[in-house]
Amino acid sequence: MIGLLAFVVPAWIFVIGLYGMATSRHLVHLVMCLSVAQSATYVLILEVGYRLGATAPVFSDVLSTVRATDPVVQALSLTDIVVGATVSALLLAFALRIYKTCGTVDPEELRPMRG
Amino acid sequence: MNARAVLGAVACALLLGMLVWGFAGLPPYGHYPGPYGTLINTVASHERQLPNAISAVNFDYRGADTLGEEFILFAAVAGITMVLRNDRKRTTPEPLPPTRGRPPAGRTEAVRLFSVAGVGVTIAFGVYLGIHPHLTPGGGFQGAAILAGFAALTFVGLGYDAFQRIAPQTRNEVFEAIGAGTYAVIGLATLAISGAFLTNVLPLGGNGQFFSAGTIPLINAFVALEVLAGFTLLFLEFARETRVEKEEEAGE
Amino acid sequence: MMSVLQAIALVLAAVLATMVVFTRDPKRQIMPYMLYGVVLSIVFALLQAPDVALSEMAVGSVAVPFAILATLVRIDHGRRAK
Secondary structure (H helix, E strand, O other), X not given: OHHHHHHHHHHHHHHHHHHHHHOOOOHHHHHHHHHHHHHHHHHHHHHHOOEOOXXXXXXXXXXXXXXXXXXXXXXXXXXHHHHHHHHHHHHHHHHXXXXXXXXXXXXXXXXXXXO | OOHHHHHHHHHHHHHHHHHHHHHOOOOOOOEOOOHHHHHHHHHHHHHOOOOEHHHHHHHHXXXXXXXXXXXXXXXXXXXXXXXXXXXXXXXXXXEOOOXXXXXXXXXXXXXXXXHHHHHHHXXXXXXXXXXXXXXXXXXXXXHHHHHOHHHHHHHHHHHHHHHHHHOOHHHHHHHHHHHHHHHHHHHHHHHHHHOOOOOOOOOOOOOOOOOOOOOHHHHHXXXXXXXXXXXXXXXXXXXXXXXXXXXXXXXX | OHHHHHHXXXXXXXXXXXXXXXXXXXXXXXXXXXXXXXXXXHHHHHOOOHHHHHHHHHHHHHHXXXXXXXXXXXXXXXXXXX
């Protein structure tokens, strides 16, 4: 039961984030939906590294041979979260610049540049 | 629901089905098979003399990946600065005029008190979290992200002027550059010393002591500096957006 | 026991993600977004990843909401000033 749920939930979060991005009417809403879709990958990659009945891979008080989860995926996720937040802030700066230049934040009303 | 929403829903449903079908081919949940993780768990504590295997992976076994991520952060903050900067305009300390029909609420004493009290707690906790990744869960990325909260608290509690005085822009940029550059310099130095980029060449010390694990705490300190300065610069640029802009030269 | 907790947290995360997407007004979307960050942090902690949980908590409550609020203030001011 948990096995099926564990793989449906990241897929659902990713797909719902994509749907939100595709039907968004406000650029800031779009950035938050993108952030939600990114978080689905973190959940999935941590689930791949999980072991039943295991503990965190920090061996301060347990022996190094005890059953522990995968440290590589955790290392990749934790830097990725911080960097992903900064890139989201960059996208917000772009949204602000678009607003100042074109006067709208609706992706529907933005037209491609011509000429 | 217009046509785009319906089409989007259909396409997303198809994608959901295919993703679940693909994920079903992964090893069952909780039965991680891979040899790499097990191997690192078994040897990291002994080889690098540190309890936290995640930091060993971050700064030693996969140190080049972390260098790349740090430079993504650097580039993103540089991009924010470039996009939001109006180089012919300066901002005044006044906030933007109120936009609804009621007067601005002003900053009450309670907000000031709790923000200033929060700054001390934030800095203490951020430093505690960021300073010893080789002993406890934590590290430069998380600790510095929390530590940069002092900038947001100062802006909320004491205003843009105080924020500008505490974290001036040039100093932030210098610290960010020092943090990012030193990581690369350490890598090049280890390349020169031992022939491989970012090997652990400093003495390893005992497991669990503060001065252990070689280059890992050193790299972590510079990563923390860079992330802290980067986030403070980010907050500064966004806070500047809430100020009134005035023209410096007329007719430009 | 741990499996039950993980199942509850994952379902909660999926529900909150849906709520974040279907709140169309960005000024109202910030609150579900921050709640989603907290629930995600709990999910990471239950998956035995303390570093990742700390990271998500630090970032989701400090960095991104500040930037979103500043952007919305500026956009809102520009709209009303017209």
